[in-house]
Amino acid sequence: MDLELVAVPDLPEIRPGDSLPTLVGDRIDLRPDDVVCVASTVVSKAEGRLADLDDFPAGPRARELAANLEAATGEEKDPRFAQAVLEESTDVLIESPFLLTETRFGHVTVNAGIDRSNVPDADLLLLPERPSESAERIRSGVDADRVVVTDTCGRPFRHGQRGVAVGWAGLPASRDWRGECDREGRELSVTVESVVDELAAAANLVAGEGAGGTPVVVVRGFDFGDHEGSDEQFRDVERDFVRRALRGWSYARD
Incomplete structure (x- = not known):
């Protein structure tokens, strides 16, 4: 072929x-x-499917995940991003040192596949x-x-x-x-x-x-x-x- x-x-x-x-x-x-x-x-x-971080006010679970990630990596983590990941996911498989999640259509990937590169008009690009x-x-x-x-x-x-x-x-x-x-x-x-x-x-x-x-x-x-x-x-x-x-x-x- x-x-x-x-x-x-x-x-x-x-x-x-x-x-x-x-x-x-x-x-x-x-x-x-x-x-x-x-x-x-x-x-x-x-x-x-563009979004801003302010579209995702962080709840208690997102703040907990962000704090755990920050403790594991030593890097500041925005709990609003963790909230976006949660809202795009049906399950969180790994919580630290990164978020491995299942998306709503069944794909397992880091951060629910949310992209932050080559997005000129927003903070986030969702799958x-x-x-x-x-x-x-x-x-x-x-x-x-x-x-x-x-x-x-x-x-x-x-x-x-x-x-x-x-x-x-x-x-x-x-x-x-x-x-x-x-x-x-x-x-x-x-x-x-x-x-x-x-x-x-x-x-x-x-x-x-x-x-x-x-x-x-x-x-x-x-x-x-x-x-x-x-x-x-x-x-x-x-x-x-x-x-x-x-x-x-x-x-x-x-």
């Missing part, structure tokens, strides 16, 4: 109400089988509320059948961040190799490949970080193949060994 990755050039600073499909379509000729990978930052900006619905709206307006909304986050046991998918439309999240055979004829029993994460990571290599200004990347030539697909992406708590370990649960007593 030969893949081509092309960053959409010359996109302006995205403002609330901007049409991402129009901005992308004006700058690159798309094909139906392209995968359009869009950074969640510009999706959030177009959807008006899209329902990224897969955002991907579907973008898909309906571009000349391509597949859209992935991307973000970057860290990984357990490894340094650095990588691109991941937080929303997608027009393709399954994963392709299932179980029941197929390797070259030796052995049947695969556990291999489920998260293709949307792999596409997001590939796009991130081209989009870059920081001041790159290329938040939309087109992946050309990706073939899902003749495999079963699934939209399962985020582990539920009953099957998440790490989360259960953090909570002190034991599979032995289930």
Whole structure:
């Protein structure tokens, strides 16, 4: 499989109400089988997911979290930011030395994915509320059948961040190799490949970080193949060994 990755050039600073499909379509000729990978930052900006710290007056729980973080790191922490994280989360998995939370759409990430960089008009940029619905709206307006909304986050046991998918439309999240055979004829029993994460990571290599200004990347030539697909992406708590370990649960007593 030969893949081509092309960053959409010359996109302006995205403002609330901007049409991402129009901005992308004006700058690159798309094909139906392209995968359009869009950074969640510009999706959030177009959807008006900007906020100020004063929008989040801190409650007792946020003040407690901020105080604990300050004690752990020696750095001053704004309890209003902790309040924003709480309001964007359904669960706090780790409270110190950072906040690891589950977002309202199931993504586990630091600080509920709230961004404070490249936000010229506000203090905070929140993740899209329902990224897969955002991907579907973008898909309906571009000349391509597949859209992935991307973000970057860290990984357990490894340094650095990588691109991941937080929303997608027009393709399954994963392709299932179980029941197929390797070259030796052995049947695969556990291999489920998260293709949307792999596409997001590939796009991130081209989009870059920081001041790159290329938040939309087109992946050309990706073939899902003749495999079963699934939209399962985020582990539920009953099957998440790490989360259960953090909570002190034991599979032995289930």
